[in-house]
Amino acid sequence: MTPPPVATREIAREERFNSVWTEELNDVFAHVAPYYDRANCVASLGLLRWFVGRFIATVDVRPGERVLDVCAGTNAIGIALLEREPALEVHAIDRSAAMQEVGRRNARAKGLRIRSLSGDVHTLPFPDRHFDAVTLQFASRHLRIRRVFAEIRRVLKPGGRFYHCDMLRPANPVVERLYYGYLRLCLGFTALLFRSGPPALNCREYFIDALQMFYSTEELSDVLEDLGYRDVTAQTVFAGMLGFHRAVKPAG
Numbered sequence: 001m002t003p004p005p006v007a008t009r010e011i012a013r014e015e016r017f018n019s020v021w022t023e024e025l026n027d028v029f030a031h032v033a034p035y036y037d038r039a040n041c042v043a044s045l046g047l048l049r050w051f052v053g054r055f056i057a058t059v060d061v062r063p064g065e066r067v068l069d070v071c072a073g074t075n076a077i078g079i080a081l082l083e084r085e086p087a088l089e090v091h092a093i094d095r096s097a098a099m100q101e102v103g104r105r106n107a108r109a110k111g112l113r114i115r116s117l118s119g120d121v122h123t124l125p126f127p128d129r130h131f132d133a134v135t136l137q138f139a140s141r142h143l144r145i146r147r148v149f150a151e152i153r154r155v156l157k158p159g160g161r162f163y164h165c166d167m168l169r170p171a172n173p174v175v176e177r178l179y180y181g182y183l184r185l186c187l188g189f190t191a192l193l194f195r196s197g198p199p200a201l202n203c204r205e206y207f208i209d210a211l212q213m214f215y216s217t218e219e220l221s222d223v224l225e226d227l228g229y230r231d232v233t234a235q236t237v238f239a240g241m242l243g244f245h246r247a248v249k250p251a252g
């Protein structure tokens, strides 16, 4: 499937997925929460820690800085950041109470403090110019990203950095087709292994469709620049299947 042009992509994504985003996805994460970390580990063939490590290596934080992890889920990013730099003030926001509960337990088990808030990230409940850095991993396909990225820009201090990591749409069509085949297989396997409930089973095709309608590395860089971010840089691994973006809110 060829996705619509970038200029109309957000409208097309919203028209196609609005009901899943607003009505179904939270049930999926409520069911998946207890085995989310293990399922990701299986689906990534054990490479999850390496993926997170690669992303964290792109994140530049200094002692005393205030950081927000958006769509924090089970707190993988907040924990990895605090393990690297304990003198950070880390905030997390997510809509799923179940994912946050697992996240709280994960942080507590390591003796780390993450300030968690529940809420829809399309409207961030924080003042303007509040954070030195914001991170967002593995969630953008479920979001109206222009709105969320604009909100992130609002809550960043001038000169603040936004770090983004997600599975992206590979530019090469052959890689893209193989990738979707692998993901389909993986979703089937993890559903069996972890005995997924109806909400997750019903959304299996959505996870592929959402990726097909998503952005490539270059397109995502264009979206960030269009929203007023500067110094946008991107790194990819696995032929563009996974991308790490860094973008800066201008100082002026």
Ligand SMILES: C[S@@+](CC[C@H](N)C(=O)[O-])C[C@H]1O[C@@H](n2cnc3c(N)ncnc32)[C@H](O)[C@@H]1O
Binding pocket: 025, 026, 029, 070, 071, 072, 073, 074, 075, 076, 077, 093, 094, 095, 096, 099, 119, 120, 121, 122, 136, 137, 138, 139, 142, 143
């Ligand atoms: C695939 S998980 C990623 C979690 C975590 N960032 C990670 O890397 O493991 C996606 C998360 O996004 C959250 N989410 C999806 N849509 C959201 C929204 N509109 N507002 C807040 N959280 C949302 C879900 O609850 C879920 O915890």
